[in-house]
Amino acid sequence: MxxxxxIGSSLGSGPLEALEHALHEERRALLEHDVDALLRSTxxxxxxxxxxxxxxxxxxxxxxxxxxxxxxxxxxxxxxxRRREVNWSLRHLGRLDADTVYDASGQSxxxxxxxxxxxV
Numbered sequence: 001m002x003x004x005x006x007i008g009s010s011l012g013s014g015p016l017e018a019l020e021h022a023l024h025e026e027r028r029a030l031l032e033h034d035v036d037a038l039l040r041s042t043x044x045x046x047x048x049x050x051x052x053x054x055x056x057x058x059x060x061x062x063x064x065x066x067x068x069x070x071x072x073x074x075x076x077x078x079x080x081x082r083r084r085e086v087n088w089s090l091r092h093l094g095r096l097d098a099d100t101v102y103d104a105s106g107q108s109x110x111x112x113x114x115x116x117x118x119x120v
Contacts, residue, residue: 023075
């Protein structure tokens with residue numbers, strides 16, 4: 001039985017259904033390295049999340065909300081892994097993906113440094 005069929009809801013095809021669909025599309029986009037689909041699914045996820053928050057959840061939705069949270073966390077882990085892969089590749093090519101990096105407290109502003117030493 002698939003995750004989609006095991007997650008039931010009293011909201012039927014409402015916001016939680018839309019959120020579940022967006023999360024599955026996000027995962028597919030991450031696995032297929034489809035940037036455009038990832039952007040679309042992320043936007044759909046945000047819209048569905050806002051709608052779900054506005055609608056409120058009943059006690060009957062608690063299990064589904066928990067399952068959707070787990071799907072979102074799994075997607076986040078996959079996204080973090082992809083980002084590490086990209087950063088590793090960029091580092092080994094002597095390039096970085098941004099002009100700034102984040103410090104230990106999560107603030108940006110630290111200057112990124114390349115490992116390449118170029119002498120003129």
